[in-house]
Amino acid sequence: MTTANLSKRVIHFYFVALSILLVSACTGVGQGKKGAPTLFTEFYETAEYLLQKAEEVKEPTNTEWQLAAVQALTKESKYVLADSVIEYLQNKTLNTQQKNHLLLLIADNQYAQNQLDSTMKTLKRIDAKLISAPAKLHYLKLKTELHVRDKEHQAAVDTLFELTPLLTVGKEKQQYNDLMLSELNMLDPSVLNQFNRASANSSTSTSVSNTTTSNALNSELAAIEAELTARQTGNADLAPLTDQQAFVQGWYSLASIYHRYQLRTNQLLRGVEAWKLLYPNHPVIDYMPSQLQNIPEASPYQPSKIAVLLPLTGRFKKPAQAIQYGISYAFYNQADAKKRQQEEQDAGYDTSLVNSTGDAQNINSTRSARDYIATPPHMLFLDTNTMSMQEIAQQLHSQQIGFVIGPLLKPNVEALLPLVKDIPVLALNGFPADQRTSSIHYAFPLSPEGEAEQAAEVIFQNKHKKPLLFAPNSDFGRRTAAAFEARWKSLSEAQQATDETVESYPAETHYFSKDSDYGKFLASALHIDQSKERIKQMQGMLGRKLEAEARSRRDIDAIYIISKRKELMFIKPYLSVTISPYAEDIPLYASSRSHSADITNTQDKELNGLVFSDVSFLINDESQMNENIQAIWPKQRLSTLRLFALGYDSYNLIEQLKPLQVIEGYKFPGLVGEITLDADNTVESKLSWATYENGTLVEVTSPLSSQ
Incomplete structure (x- = not known):
């Protein structure tokens, strides 16, 4: 950069600082502070005050x-101003630590604006050995968050192994231990069992016989104990564990127990207690993950009889059948998985560790759990169109049903719930x-209102200020537009x-009908008609024709379209020619109603962006579930x-x-998305987002945190 240009940058920086001072007479908090606040800590000085001090x-x-x-x-979300100061600092002579701190601030700024790819690229440029302790913590937290959001579970775990030993605040230790177990639980079982297999494959002689598999709890704990004993006694084939190795191995072993027995309370309790004996000094013991606290209360439903209530005849027959197929597919998948699990346990079941403690009760509880695995529940499908809710409730009680899925229709939900207060129900x-x-x-509502609320959250997190809705x-x-507007307002x-200081604008909705003239509809919504009227008035006042082009409104910065694919194919082309060429492109968002199979292989290309x-x-479709389903159930609509x-x-x-x-913070990865449960027992699912690039579907990272 030339000296003249650099001088301009210097002048621009101080002009920015002066502009801030003129905006407000308030000079912020902490005026008596002698030195600058410590970077990457919670300080309360305002940007105005800090820039004033920089000038002084x-x-x-x-x-x-x-x-x-x-x-x-x-x-303070003043990103343009932050970019100006960053640009100035990039042209200033900085020491190595300051250079790395500046990179971390740039990454922060990019992350705040949801520029996730750029954030990770900037983080990779940072030398973590040359930054301060608070900066190191902040760097690792940001890196972890990016890996979690990108579903890079192994990378998240590796980063958490660096982060968690550095934490000093109890609340943060608990938070990140919870996250550690969640991320470890997402890894392949073979990765979780790597240390156990290492011990099982070793030549160490132990009192516990090796087995062909580590799937039984006794064999798993015996394998862990064998390796620890061998290392502690100085076995020549096994080098002593360093503190870091014990820390990592302890986490993997704990996660392996949780992953295998999280749905069987007795084994999980026994496994965790045995793990604590094997790792008595592991730091996680002081802040045990929430998933492993209150285990008896988190014991899952294990019904022997399940009733499914659906309108299997009448108007809602087809959607009910789609749900029925999904339930049946899951039933057989789960039954096959449990059968394989029982076969593995039978092959690897070993009671030597239990017998060494003389705990016959544990043997019985283990056998009881194995019996449950072998016996899938009995399924009963009831047609809500041929029976009243009173009749269904009587049958549920007489047949001693242990769990109910359904009803599907809200009037039936309202009628049934008061009649079955003693039976678990997933409506x-x-x-x-x-x-x-x-x-x-x-x-468990998969509702358009819930989708609209999530759309409001995503558009808000993408820093848009005034969205326009077409519904x-x-x-x-x-109903859907009202849900969006209410969430946007909150x-x-x-x-x-x-x-x-942040300006707030309400969401604005315009409604179209199936008979709408989309050209006129969009001209009205985008105020093109008002612009034409102003031009006409000016021509009347001047008495001559003006060389003027109608312009669209400039106060909106996003459009959310709630429509079917057919309607969207009319709206988007009209938008392209209606929005003024002098205006910036307005980002377009749409609901799942407009996502459908492209039979002509041309529509997806027209929806680019x-x-x-x-x-x-x-x-x-990482699990290829969609591909597998469509192979055995072809030509189904996406709505089905x-x-x-x-x-x-x-x-x-x-x-x-x-x-x-x-369990606070517990999540379940479902087909509909990442599933959580709110305080009112309503299942919430985090939808995925995608765009079209040259007609190809490309997933878009949601700005909503995964934590």
């Missing part, structure tokens, strides 16, 4: 004040207002409560496959509801 201290000793100002500007719709009658009743002029459209109000939401397995996913997840949730209800 003068060059070149004011760098720490300027760096702190960047941190404050990012926290496939939302609770009617103030309707939940028991702590063992749950709701069908129907009861469905009004998000805006929450932001203003913490920062009064559009971002939309949908259930996870229709966007990110969404209901299949609802059924599949509803069955698998039977064993997950108690952990979701009891």
Whole structure:
């Protein structure tokens, strides 16, 4: 950069600082502070105050004040201003630590603006050996968050192994230990068992016979004990464990026990207690993951009889059948998995460790759990169109049903729940207002209102200020738009409560009908008609024709479209020609209603750049479930496959509801998305997002945190 250009940058920086001082007479908190606040800690000085101090201290000793100002500007969401200060600092002589701190501040700024790929690229440029202790903590936390959001579970675990020993605050230790176990639990069992296999394959002679598999709890604990004993006694073939090796191995061993026995309380309790004896000095013991606390309360439902209530005849027959297929598919998948698990346990079952303690009760409890694995529950499907809720409730009690999936229709949910307060129920719709009658009743609504609320959150997190909604002029459209508007309002109000300087605008909805003239509809929504009227008035006043082009409004910065694919194919081309060429492109978002199979192989290309939401397995099919289903059930609409996913997840949730209800931060990866349970026992699923690039579906990382 030339000297003249650099001088311009210097002048621009101080102009920025002066502009801030003129905006407000308030000089911020901490005026008496002698030195700059410590970077990457919680300080409360404002950007205005920090820039003022940077000007008072003068060059070149004011760098720490300027760096702190960047941190404050990012926290205050003043990104343009932060970029100006960053650009100035990049042209300034900095020491090696300051250079690395600046890179971390840049990464922070990028992350705050949801530029996730850029954030990771910047983090890779940082030399973690040359930054301060608070910066190292911040660096590792940010790196962990990126790995978690990108579902890079092994990378997240490796980063957490660096981070957790550095934490000093109890709340953070608990938070990141919970996250560590969650991420370890997502790894392949072969990775979790790597240390156990190492011991099992060693030549160490022990009192516990080696087995062909480490799947039985006794064999697993024996393998851990064998390796530790061998290392502690100085076995020549095994080098002593370093503290770091013991730390890592202890985590993997604990996660292996949790992964294998999380749905069987007795084995999990016994396994965790045995693990504590084997790793008495492991730091995790002081902050045991929440998933391993209150284990009896988190014991899963294990019903021997399950009733499924669906409208298998009549108007809702087809959607009910899709859900039924999903439930049945999950039933047989789970039965096969448990059968394989029992065969593995039978092959590797060994009682020597139990017998050494003389604990016959543990042997019986283990056998009892194995019997449960071998016996799948009995399934009973009841048609809610041929029986009243009173008749169904009587049958549920007479047949001693242990768990109910359904009903699907809200009136049936409202009628049934008061009649079965003593039976666990997972309703496939939302609770009617103030309707939940028991702590063992749950709701699993895959609703358009919930999708609209998530869209509001994503658009808000993407830093948009005023979205425009296009929705069908129907009861469905009004309900969905109202859900978006309400969520947007609450998000805006929450932001203003913490920062009064942030401008807030309500979401604005325009409704179309199936007979709409989309050209006129969009001209009205984008105020093109008002621009034309102003031009006409000016021509009338001047008495001559003006060389003027109608312009679209400039106050909106995002559009959310709630429509079917057919309607979207009319709206998007009109938008392309309606928006003024002088205006910036407006990001377009859409609901899952517009995601459908492209039979002509041309529509997806026309939708390039559009971002939309949908259930996870229709966007990110890592398990190839979608591919497998369509191979045996071809030519199904995506709307049908969404209901299949609802059924599949509803069955698998039977064993997950108690952990979701009891364990804070617990998540379950379902076909519909990452599943959690709110305080009202309503199942919530985090939708996935995607866009089209040259007609190809590409997943988009959601700005909503995965933690």
